[in-house]
Amino acid sequence: MPKPPASNYADIGDIGEDLVAQWLQSTGWEILHRRFSCRWGEIDIIAQYHDQTATVTQQTPNPQNSILAFVEVKTRSAGSWDAGGRNAITLQKQAKLCSTAEIFLAQYPEKADYPCRFDVAIVFSQRLSKKLEGTLVTPESLASLSIAGYNFKLLEYIPAAFDMPVIN
Template sequence: MPNPPPSNYPLDIGHLGEDLVAKWLESTGWEVLHRRFACRWGEIDLIAQYHGNNIASTVSGDRTQPSTLAFVEVKTRSRGSWDAGGRNAITAKKQEKLWHTAEIFLAKYPEKADYPCRFDVAIVFCQPNSPSLQKIEMTPKSLFSLSTDLYRLDLQEYIPAAFG
């Protein structure tokens, strides 16, 4: 596989994408348990838990929904990225690493081991912010957005149970 082209963005752009996804998850009722959980197998960007017996499920009358764990891979890319916005970077080898890393997490936190688990993928689009309106690019409707002085990030797609 050819090497990806050099990035015009600083290394922390991926962290900004993770910040965006973490805020979105929290706004939808998830609790972010860990960020950048790392072990010898690799790293999981976000580990989140949806509490099935929270206030929302009690109000709706659904008291049987168990807590769920999501191991979330966040891909932050600019327009025209070499890997289809990060989708092509979730190879079988990457999935295997995430699977093993999740197993290490569950061994470290055995109280979570019986929860239903899934592997989610979040696709984040990043573009430089510009004071000039002529340079602002329109993006497809996003699920959630975040702007900094330098960048605008849009959560373009969230894929629950993307693999596993």
């Protein structure tokens, strides 16, 4: 099967991010930013989870009851060379994400005291073929979406996939 043109890759990545953002919202997360970028890099999704049970009795949000997630989304097709995107989260990529997260926290100091983590979402994309008939056997997914001639599945969401390096 021929690969989609290079101009299509960004769209496929964007749709994978859309799927993850929708799934996060459906599980109680608030999306603060999409594609936050600075000179160090880009973070696909920045989301915040509020512990609703703890904030019912409080008038103002408490950082102790919330968490920030900096989410890297990897959208890949079958046979990808990097284990579905898992191997693309190199130490260099982690350092860029951490630097970008620090810039975000500097720009939004009201979030600086919130516990933070770095999550990774693995999305599988498959071009739909009109020639295929019957049912395709694919791994179970957390969420799925069919759009623009492709089927997208959120196969894995890895909370706290890596830690921010400690600088002495």
